[in-house]
Amino acid sequence: MKKILLIIILIIAQSIHSQTNFSETQKLAATCKVWGFLKYYHPKVAHGDFNWDKQLLEMLPKIYQAKTKDEFSLVLENWIDSLGEVPAATPIALTKDVQYFDKNFDLSWIKNKKLFSENLAVKLKFIEQNRFQGDQYYITTFNAGNVLLQNENYSNFQPNSKESRLQVLFMYWNLMEYFFPYKYLMDKNWNTTLEEMVPIFINAENEDDFYTAMKKLTVRLNDSHAIFYKYPIKEDEQKKNINYFPAKCKIIDDKIIVTKILSDSLAKADDIKVGDVITKINDKTIKEIISENKEIVNGSNEAFYLKNLEMPILSGYSDNVKLEFLEDGQYKSKMINWYQVHDAHRNEYRHAEIKEKFKILNNNIGYVDMGLLKIKNVPSMIEKLKLTKAIIFDLRNYPNGTYKEISNFLNSKPKEFVVYTKPDLTYPGRYKWSQPSITGLENNDNYKGKIVVLVNEETLSQAEWTAMCFKTADNTTIIGSQTAGADGNVSDFDLIKAFYTRFTGIGVYYPDKHETQRVGIIPDIAVKTTIKGIQEGKDEILDRALEFIEAQK
Known part of the structure; x- marks a missing residue:
């Protein structure tokens, strides 16, 4: 009898554990996936019948309150039901003469029993099978077939708001999830990236933290096209001007080599010549700098990453920089001036x-x-x-x-x-x-x-x-x-x-x-x-x- 009682207690304990054994991060990541899926698949959402960003912001408090899988799934089920009935359509036939490329396609997360109830999984699968077939409200294609966002409005975005930051993360992650053609080639699985980025976006304490988080997210694409520019938004930032090293350089064998002089007069002032070898910047080796910038400088491969790294590490808001040079087998350090590249210097370079x-x-x-x-x-x-x-x-x-x-x-x-x-x-x-x-x-x-x-x-x-x-x-x-x-x-x-x-x-x-x-x-x-x-x-x-x-x- 005691043995039977012990087994019952263990079963109950395991049941309770299974109901609570998922983290806030996993819960938000799953919400992100459901929100994005409904955005592009649900007939009424994809048609533009709802303010979908507003819906997310209204749902987040309910998501936070859900403590078990069943509670979480019920919140999502009720949300889906509130959108209205999805009519069962005639089975959607794939065009026979079209060849499909499916290395990016993955809706297997719908069947995640750790996070979703069976009833929720059935609802999501039904929506996939009866998905929207008209002109998408939030996305279209142009030119050669690449996508163009439409009807998105982030004019009220507040980087200091956790919910606003999550909204941006969810939007961007799902955009890449469904419309980035090389998702399957990323170094890190895009689902893993989502779970790693959720706490980073949540814990961003200020605007700079948010922009750093966005930069890290775009770098995860491993795409040399995926540039990220932050616009000056603070008054003190608008007054700042970036200063530059007066030469073009190339990173070779964990060293920076001067390849072109951009201004003879500026370079001469600091005795900078083509072929100079730089081994440290502000006492950091170039190898250390290469390693520590991997998360914030983009590139499809190492060759382009190093090219992209050349300018940011030799520019900044300070007036000078400490560089270590290798000359005739000897290491020598000296302070080098950074300059604003004015039109006179540009013209000097262009003439040459x-x-x-x-x-x-x-x-x-x-x-x-x-x-x-x-x-x-x-x-x-x-x-x-x-x-x-x-x-x-x-x-x-x-x-x-x-x-x-x-x-x-x-x-x-x-x-x-x-x-x-x-x-x-x-x-x-x-x-x-x-x-x-x-x-x-x-x-x-x-x-x-x-x-x-x-x-x-x-x-x-x-x-x-x-x-x-x-x-x-x-x-x-x-x-x-x-x-x-x-x-x-x-x-x-x-x-x-x-x-x-x-x-x-x-x-x-x-x-x-x-x-x-x-x-x-x-x-x-x-x-x-x-x-x-x-x-x-x-x-x-x-x-x-x-x-x-x-x-x-």
Whole structure:
């Protein structure tokens, strides 16, 4: 009898434990998912029949009060019931001639028995099966198929309000959950990110904490497009001006190398020269700085992360900075001035940087700076370079939409070069494969020489896409280092007037459906810039291209 009684007590204890064994964070994360799901799936919510942000703010106190799974689930069930009946629709048939991409699609959380009752799970599944099929109220697509937010209003956003901060977190997390094409490629699972971010947003003590939290959230996308700008909103911030190091730099082997002087006069004042090696900033090693900024500086890969890190660590509101230099095997520290880059300094830099859009190098080799070439310049470029034995297209920059005209010149016939995934607004979270895009045309008079494309971490987005396009030509070789790994039209928003952010909006793949996101454009011949090369004034990637053209290997 005692044994039976003990078993009964244990069963009751386990039952009580199971009813309370979920944290406030898990509860809010689950609420976020349900709120976002209803926003895009519930026929009346997705149609815009409710002020959905207001509904969330009204529901949060009830969510806080729920102490057990059953209480929590009942709050959500009552909320769903209050939205009105969801009519059972004729089974929604998927289009037969459409190929779906489902690596992002995951509604398995609906069946989470630790958080949701069986009755709630059934209600959510029913809504999925009878989801909204009209024009979404809060989201639409434009241009190439990437999403555009609409009918969102955050004009009353208050960063000092916990509920306001959660509202922003919920909105952003669900936007990425359903409409970021590369969610499946993130370093950390997006569900895990939500649970980790909830307490960070809740505990933000001031505006700066909130903006830091948002920056950390956007960095979790692992997307080189996912920039985050904070607008000055405080009077004291508006009066501040950021000061800069008077040179461009590059991080190589845990060191910062000066690559270009932005103002001869300013650099001369502190004896800054191309090739200088910086090993510490304010007594921190560059390796330490690289490590500690991982959460707040974005990048699809390490190469672009390091590029993105270069400016913020050599700028700030102070007037000077302590730098340690490595010179002739000796470490030397000195105070260096930071400057506001005035127009006089910019003009000085621009004058020194005047370049030709295209030219013929030694040995009848053409060179095109794709960052300078405009569509109107393409006919002249073709006329001048069409009889060269090779053309080097330098894509270590951002091009100006010249791919079509150049591709028609390079290719002898039309070829597939890219395929996309685009969001399906009738089934949020699912994506459709597009038909392959074609480049080039029938052209017996196409360019017959060697084609070389130069790339590095500066090769971002349209530049990567252009490299894919040029690769289809009969005799193309890509030379350089890993590109930025963010290839696809951008979706951006600044609904909350205190900041602006964006993300890659469509998936971009090779015709065989291999990824470019995070990976970047893989060079046929890998060449990395070295400290020694910079100090010797060499362009090692260009030099390797010239060597390849002459040696044909």
